[in-house]
Amino acid sequence: MATARRSRCGVQSIMKEQEVKVLTSVKFSWTINNFSKLSRDQLYSDTFFTGPYPWRIGIYPKRSFRKLGTFVDVHLYPGPPDDVNFPVGGRYANVKLSLVNQLETKSTEVEERENVELNQGDKDNAACSLFIDLTKIHGFLVNDTCIIVAEVSVNDLGVLDHNHPRxxxxxxxxxxxxxxxxxxxxxxxxxxxxxxxxxxxxxxxxxxxxxxxxxxxxxxxxxxxxxxxxxxxxxxxxxxxxxxxxxxxxxxxxxxxxxxxxxxxxxxxxxxxxxxxxxxxxxxxxxxxxxxxxxxxxxxxxxxxxxxxxxxxxxxxxxxxxxxxxx
Known part of the structure; x- marks a missing residue:
């Protein structure tokens, strides 16, 4: 299989040194089907990005707490645990995590946090969390499907280093x-x-x-x-x-x-x-x-x-x- 090799020096029009603002906010929706049949203790969404910053949602479908009962436990994580390219320090995010009530939108469970600092050492910790009593999840679980929405805005991303991998x-x-x-x-x-x-x-x-x-x-x-x-x-x-x-x-x-x-x-x-x-x-x-x-x-x-x-x-x-x- 022959593969043409080309010189890169001619492709310069989009690579010139210039100030380029990256996307600073994103809204990510995660639909989980067959919720009652989930066999794993913890499940993760696909990774999504705000600029160079990776995020993902994690959920414990049935998490038991002593004397409290069983809950649906939802978290928003700033970066997958194995992401070695996670940018470090000096950036803050406003985050919003919602477990959608599909029967009554006004009853959607929402948790918001502002100025969450993004550091390499904190990337394994949740930026935002939701806990819903499993006995009260009726409106949040329709046709055995639940919907979780994450909204993230990273403050003042400014200009990224051209040599940065992302x-x-x-x-x-x-x-x-x-x-x-x-x-x-x-x-x-x-x-x-x-x-x-x-x-x-x-x-x-x-x-x-x-x-x-x-x-x-x-x-x-x-x-x-x-x-x-x-x-x-x-x-x-x-x-x-x-x-x-x-x-x-x-x-x-x-x-x-x-x-x-x-x-x-x-x-x-x-x-x-x-x-x-x-x-x-x-x-x-x-x-x-x-x-x-x-x-x-x-x-x-x-x-x-x-x-x-x-x-x-x-x-x-x-x-x-x-x-x-x-x-």
Missing amino acids: FFLDFKGLCKIEKEYAEVLEESCSKHPSLIESHRKRKRSQRFTECSFTALGKLLLFLETKKVKDMMSYDACKELQDLWEEVEIRFDDLSWLEPHVQSALTCLEKAAKVEKLKVDVADLEEKSKTLKAEAIAIDADLEKTKKELAMAEEDFDLDDELGYGIP
Whole structure:
């Protein structure tokens, strides 16, 4: 699978040193289906971002407290526990966590906190929490579904360091994109302007557009950085397949990209074929050695038998007269 390598020096239009304000607030909704059938003690939402800051919601569906009873325990965490890129110090957030009452909106349970300091040491602690008595959850659980909403605003994000791994750039006036995806997106959109035009015509939300171009950026970066040998595993092929399926539903025309994706996805199949042929070759070589040994043994038996035949023929003349004993 041939992969074109390109020089980066020409892609500069969106990478110039300039002040770029990142998105400072977000509203994230998490719908949990089949709530009564949840088997895990704790469940987490997908990670969402306010600028470079990761967040996620955690819930204990049935948490027991001695003498108090059983509660639905909901928390908003500033950053996944394993996020090594979580920015440190000097930033504050206003947060709001809501467990939606689907029958009476006015009865929605809400917890708000202001000026929550975001520090590396605090990222495992909840920025905001809700506790609902499980016996009083009727309006919050409709058709075995509950809805949790988190709203986060980070104060005075200002300008981020361009070298920061989560530095965000304004991409074509459509959305904010992480720096690592900006270059491959810039080049692809320059060659295929329909990528931009289709999203502008659709008039999708900024969040949808951001997710679309982020997914495309991840896919393009995957294809650019991986080698054929990297695709010799099921996990790599599965990752690429998942990225492709997500991108396919977000963009209208990806005919220019599909052959490259499909070619990469066939690597595992081709590798499996190569491995099978290697096994076949090894088996045939072993069989050939066995047959050659048998042939050598047969040749030896043949030579021995020929010699015995020659000796027997010397003592046995077909032209001798039989006679009857009287001279």
